[in-house]
Amino acid sequence: MKIALRICVLVFILVLLEGCWDRTELNDLAIVTAMSFDKAEDNQIITTVQIIVPQNQGGGGMSGAATSGAPHKTTIRSGVGINISDSLSKLQRIIPRKMFWGQCKIFIFSEDVAKAGIKDEFDFLMRHPQPRERAFVFVSKEKAAKTLEMFPPIERSSSEVLRKLTELKIGINVTLEQFSIMLKGDAEAAALPLVYILPKAEYAEPFQTIPYIMGTALFKKDKMVGQISEKTTRGVMWIINKIDDYTVTFEMNGKDDFVSIKPVNAKVKLLPKIRGDKWMMEIQVRATGDIIQNGTDLNPMNPKLLKKMESAFEKDINTRIKLAIQEVQKQKKTDILGFANAFHRKYPKQWEKNKDRWDVLYPQVKVTIDVTASILRPGLINSPGGIPIGEVQQK
Amino acid sequence: MRMAVFSVVTIAILLILWLDWPQIRAKSKRDKVAFITLLLIGWLLSLLDLPNTPGPVLVLKTIFKPFRGWVE
Amino acid sequence: MLDKGKISAVQMSLLLYPTVLATSFLSMPSLAAQYAQNDLWMTGILSSFFGLLTIYVATRLHDLFPKESIIQQSERVIGVLPGKIIGILFFIFYIHVTGMIVRMYTEFVSGQYLFKTPPLLIIFIIVLLSSIAVRGGIETLARCAVIFTPILMFSLLFLLLLFPSFDVRNIFPILSHGIIPVLKASALPQSWVSELFFISFLLPHLTDPKKGRKWGFLTLGAIVLSIIYMNLITLLLLGSDTANKTYPILVVFRYISLAGIFENLESLLLAMWIVGNFIKISLFLYVASISFAQTLRLSDYRPSVFPLGILVIVFSLWDIPNFSKLGEHLRYVAPFEIPLVMVLIPVLILIIARLRGIRTSKR
Numbered sequence: 125m126k127i128a129l130r131i132c133v134l135v136f137i138l139v140l141l142e143g144c145w146d147r148t149e150l151n152d153l154a155i156v157t158a159m160s161f162d163k164a165e166d167n168q169i170i171t172t173v174q175i176i177v178p179q180n181q182g183g184g185g186m187s188g189a190a191t192s193g194a195p196h197k198t199t200i201r202s203g204v205g206i207n208i209s210d211s212l213s214k215l216q217r218i219i220p221r222k223m224f225w226g227q228c229k230i231f232i233f234s235e236d237v238a239k240a241g242i243k244d245e246f247d248f249l250m251r252h253p254q255p256r257e258r259a260f261v262f263v264s265k266e267k268a269a270k271t272l273e274m275f276p277p278i279e280r281s282s283s284e285v286l287r288k289l290t291e292l293k294i295g296i297n298v299t300l301e302q303f304s305i306m307l308k309g310d311a312e313a314a315a316l317p318l319v320y321i322l323p324k325a326e327y328a329e330p331f332q333t334i335p336y337i338m339g340t341a342l343f344k345k346d347k348m349v350g351q352i353s354e355k356t357t358r359g360v361m362w363i364i365n366k367i368d369d370y371t372v373t374f375e376m377n378g379k380d381d382f383v384s385i386k387p388v389n390a391k392v393k394l395l396p397k398i399r400g401d402k403w404m405m406e407i408q409v410r411a412t413g414d415i416i417q418n419g420t421d422l423n424p425m426n427p428k429l430l431k432k433m434e435s436a437f438e439k440d441i442n443t444r445i446k447l448a449i450q451e452v453q454k455q456k457k458t459d460i461l462g463f464a465n466a467f468h469r470k471y472p473k474q475w476e477k478n479k480d481r482w483d484v485l486y487p488q489v490k491v492t493i494d495v496t497a498s499i500l501r502p503g504l505i506n507s508p509g510g511i512p513i514g515e516v517q518q519k
Numbered sequence: 520m521r522m523a524v525f526s527v528v529t530i531a532i533l534l535i536l537w538l539d540w541p542q543i544r545a546k547s548k549r550d551k552v553a554f555i556t557l558l559l560i561g562w563l564l565s566l567l568d569l570p571n572t573p574g575p576v577l578v579l580k581t582i583f584k585p586f587r588g589w590v591e
Numbered sequence: 592m593l594d595k596g597k598i599s600a601v602q603m604s605l606l607l608y609p610t611v612l613a614t615s616f617l618s619m620p621s622l623a624a625q626y627a628q629n630d631l632w633m634t635g636i637l638s639s640f641f642g643l644l645t646i647y648v649a650t651r652l653h654d655l656f657p658k659e660s661i662i663q664q665s666e667r668v669i670g671v672l673p674g675k676i677i678g679i680l681f682f683i684f685y686i687h688v689t690g691m692i693v694r695m696y697t698e699f700v701s702g703q704y705l706f707k708t709p710p711l712l713i714i715f716i717i718v719l720l721s722s723i724a725v726r727g728g729i730e731t732l733a734r735c736a737v738i739f740t741p742i743l744m745f746s747l748l749f750l751l752l753l754f755p756s757f758d759v760r761n762i763f764p765i766l767s768h769g770i771i772p773v774l775k776a777s778a779l780p781q782s783w784v785s786e787l788f789f790i791s792f793l794l795p796h797l798t799d800p801k802k803g804r805k806w807g808f809l810t811l812g813a814i815v816l817s818i819i820y821m822n823l824i825t826l827l828l829l830g831s832d833t834a835n836k837t838y839p840i841l842v843v844f845r846y847i848s849l850a851g852i853f854e855n856l857e858s859l860l861l862a863m864w865i866v867g868n869f870i871k872i873s874l875f876l877y878v879a880s881i882s883f884a885q886t887l888r889l890s891d892y893r894p895s896v897f898p899l900g901i902l903v904i905v906f907s908l909w910d911i912p913n914f915s916k917l918g919e920h921l922r923y924v925a926p927f928e929i930p931l932v933m934v935l936i937p938v939l940i941l942i943i944a945r946l947r948g949i950r951t952s953k954r
Contacts, residue, residue: 140716145705145707145708145709146704146705146706146707146708226855250835253702253703256845257842257845257846258845258846258848301828301829301832301842301846304832304835305829305830305831305832308831308832308835309830309831310831465760468764469760469763469764470763470764471764472764472767473767476767523709523711524711524904524908527711527715527904528901528904528905531715531897531901532898532901535897535898535901538897539894539897542893542894543894546890546891546894547890549887549888549889550889550890550891550894553883553887553889553895554894554895554898557883557895557898557899557901557902558898558901560902561898561901561902561904561905562901564902564905564909565901565905567909569905569908569909569910570908570909570910570911570912571910571912572909572910573910574909574910575687575906575909575910576909576910576911576916576920576924577910579920579924579928580919580920580923580924583923583924583927583928586927587923589775589778590775590778590779590922590923590926
């Protein structure tokens, strides 16, 4: 009797172990790799998802199938609705499998959606249990769905391309969580990388191209208010201490001779100071790098000449940062540099008093830049290559 | 929900009785009464629509109302 | 003594650690951040007070009356009838809190992982499992803890993988709003830490009762360190966004991504949650059963376990129609209700015992 009971219990447990109600087979899942949001008429949202086609994963498109016979590794679907949840439920109607977001690492807002304000959509992304906080967020200049519609020659999907480009740290990279922190932070401003579509090569299949990142979109509260160019973005990256494995090319002596330094690693600190009524910020930069290209006729093995190069390097960094400050602080008046945070951390009392005035206060903060740059190594050769020894400046 | 709760509890009680009654029978009156009372209370409570019935949460909330300001 | 089992002091520690932390560790940073903002990492330090007090009182009472739990001790100290009233109050309280814990457990599992499974089933299964363990006696529970608690503790180390994403500046400004918000934030952890009073039910089973106090304090130390550790990591990662999350530790675990290998670790979190809560619910149910049996002077606590389990299920549903109500209860009532029973009453009993000049038990 007891044995029968135990067997019953065992069977009961075994049956339940796979999770009756919530069991999901892998074949029943549509693995979403990227999601984008566009505007439709009447303020509706078009949600587009990029789904992996599991059958075509293995090296499709490699064999000589020259025409459009090459199977695609991803496919996209769109749904229209009042908000994301609504459009997703309509989307599920045209996808035979249940959407699975565990692999969705890219979210793209179109510029239209960004300018109108992303707060509703963002709430969904943070509140719903499935979207991952570590996914990267972008703003796309063109229709966001187009960026998902591409079939890159090398990577598996355009979302993979974006992810890898982001990890190379060419522009700023912002995860969902970081975006949330920025919006909830003291400055109530945020920055997201901008995505463009690379014009495809002549010989390529239709849609065989990649999206790429250039420039940054600026947000105040939840609306996009402007954008900054690639050059300014670089300057901003210096200020927010995101310079890592970078190439800097600068001019020496105004002679049209350029020196390139890579990898540039920099430590940047923001040092706020409040003197009475004056709010000041010192940007302290300590940068290092090795020479990879020397277009001058100076021999960097000579410490004195090296010093000249270092000063030019410093000047260049200084100029970049100044440019970024000019545009982001004075013109665009959006604090994506972390100034608000820096002041709050060091001067909490003054911050509490003035935080409502930050919009007015921020452009008035006086910025000083203190750069120290060191060039560590000259690379594999010492004198500039390609010039006869006689013409090299040794002193 | 109500039916589900009630039926689950009823089945559970029946199973418990089936399992434990032999032991209980051999014990003192006091043990028997305690056992039966517990089962009875549980069974009767499961008849109510539990999630929406005011109960301990409300009682405790009222008792500790004056302290609420401390953790507001 | 109703349960003749014997456990070692280390096993006692391993039983108590998840009892305090299993449910709280998941939402704690968010609750603390809502009061203390970026000072939330300090709440760990401040919440040790009730723990120290409750362990001291429990061990002192045990010195006076060895091999007895608080239920029996209170009868000795304040008389049979008042003692019985205390006993009844205690076991009803324990059942009620166990119901709350089961509900918290179910809300997380159901809301984040098993969306379609009926929550009643989740409740039923964990209560069934715990009841079976409790009927096995304290030694069974202790052995489960020996296996499960190290899993819980070791998994917390994974949070260190987030090291590259930390922003140390999130700690500043320190104490910009003074110490009061930090005190308010530590109200809830204080109440969880006072659950260490369960040591009163474990001391009678120790092979070496003298080690009880030392290991009790060691457990408290480990708990406080864990609280500081988790609060700090959450702060360093999420910064000002911490207060907005329902389950900050879930977000933190989801964020772990190292070399493309250590990803999607929230499944580990679920394992930790289930395992930790199993021990917690089992110990709570055990204490409730023992209290019930001791108050009514029953000959064995085992038959009452399943019926009490049914009551636990009832309490986990009663008067809690949704998550918000549960949250409200946990934030505004629990910080007072739990220390009242776990700290205040034992302290009073100890004081009365001393006042009546009771030196040692008459056996």
